[in-house]
Amino acid sequence: xxxxxxxxxxxxxxxxxxxxxxxxxxxxxxxxxxxxxxxxxxxxxxxxxxxxxxxxxxxxxxxxxxxxxxxxxxxxxxxxxxxxxxxxxxxxxxxxxxxxxxxxxxxxxxxxxxxxxxxxxxxxxxxxxxxxxxxxxxxxxxxxxxxxxxxxxxxxxxxxxxxxxxxxxxxxxxxxxxxxxxxxxxxxxxxxxxxxxxxxxxxxxxxxxxxxxxxxxxxxxxxxxxxxxxxxxxxxxxxxxxxxxxxxxxxxxxxxxxxxxxxxxxxxxxxxxxxxxxxxxxxxxxxxxxxxxxxx
Numbered sequence: 001x002x003x004x005x006x007x008x009x010x011x012x013x014x015x016x017x018x019x020x021x022x023x024x025x026x027x028x029x030x031x032x033x034x035x036x037x038x039x040x041x042x043x044x045x046x047x048x049x050x051x052x053x054x055x056x057x058x059x060x061x062x063x064x065x066x067x068x069x070x071x072x073x074x075x076x077x078x079x080x081x082x083x084x085x086x087x088x089x090x091x092x093x094x095x096x097x098x099x100x101x102x103x104x105x106x107x108x109x110x111x112x113x114x115x116x117x118x119x120x121x122x123x124x125x126x127x128x129x130x131x132x133x134x135x136x137x138x139x140x141x142x143x144x145x146x147x148x149x150x151x152x153x154x155x156x157x158x159x160x161x162x163x164x165x166x167x168x169x170x171x172x173x174x175x176x177x178x179x180x181x182x183x184x185x186x187x188x189x190x191x192x193x194x195x196x197x198x199x200x201x202x203x204x205x206x207x208x209x210x211x212x213x214x215x216x217x218x219x220x221x222x223x224x225x226x227x228x229x230x231x232x233x234x235x236x237x238x239x240x241x242x243x244x245x246x247x248x249x250x251x252x253x254x255x256x257x258x259x260x261x262x263x264x265x266x267x268x269x270x271x272x273x274x275x276x277x278x279x280x281x282x283x284x285x286x287x288x289x290x291x292x293x294x295x296x
Contacts, residue, residue, distance in 0.1 A: 063239075063245070064163055066228055073129060074226040075226060078094055078288040078290045091291040094288040098125075100124075106119075106124045106150045107148075107149035108121050111147075116269070117271075118146045120140070123138075123149075132285055133148030133284040134148055134282070134284075135148065136278075147173055148284070149264070149268075151265075152263040157262075159294065160233060161233070162192075163292075164286060165227070168282065170282045171197055172276065173269050175193075176191055176268065177192055177194075177263075178263075179262065181259050182260040183260070185259075187207040187208050190205075190231060191203070195223055204248050208256075215252075217248030219248070228244070237249060265286065
């Protein structure tokens with residue numbers, strides 16, 4: 001079922017109180033140099049890294065990509081109600097009209113954990129069948145690089161499968177598609193597509209445990225092309241997919257979140273650290289979102 005157009009985007013102060021996965025590394029270097037003991041106490045990072053250099057074309061998998069449509073902007077329409085075996089579709093939107101569907105809220109204000117970063121309501125728009133998150137120097141913020149961010153805060157889920165058809169126009173800001181706890185008590189967090197400001201690949205990161213342990217995966221792929229990104233979250237595992245193919249798996253139940261979470265999209269900058277900082281306007285384009293719950 002398509003998300004019904006609302007009267008307009010809902011703005012909300014940005015709820016995150018943590019740095020992004022890639023910012024953690026930069027901050028850790030600074031803190032380690034100052035106080036090693038503090039790092040040991042506050043942030044224990046367990047990184048299990050897998051790099052996949054290529055995604056083989058034409059491989060058939062049980063994970064949906066969407067319905068081929070040469071007339072569609074992204075070349076693919078949303079997958080159908082029964083596209084994922086053992087699951088039923090509970091939500092789908094291709095962002096019709098010029099306003100956000102019901103249940104979505106736009107972030108505004110400073111970005112916790114990203115010094116100098118700021119979310120602006122004008123940086124999230126729906127246009128021509130796309131959700132657009134755009135970063136540009138905003139005169140209303142003294143020409144600072146302001147970014148877009150929003151959450152599907154009105155539709156928390158515990159376990160399920162999320163598929164997003166998206167691309168980015170250029171390198172610069174960190175572009176993230178993630179699941180965030182509806183309670184805003186962090187961790188856990190599931191970042192299933194986090195570019196780190198690059199266009200030649202992306203990463204996934206699971207944050208879990210009271211001291212923020214992390215488990216990461218990496219994939220090399222052209223982020224400027226349209227792809228269908230997926231995360232299948234169960235009680236015991238997390239599977240990451242791109243264009244219907246698995247590129248990473250978390251198989252340790254202790255790392256898997258068990259609380260209601262929401263789908264979020266964010267752009268973040270680290271210009272203060274001379275990283276993840278644009279040189280010209282950059283946009284994350286989202287063609288559609290489809291979500292599934294396991295059949296009982």
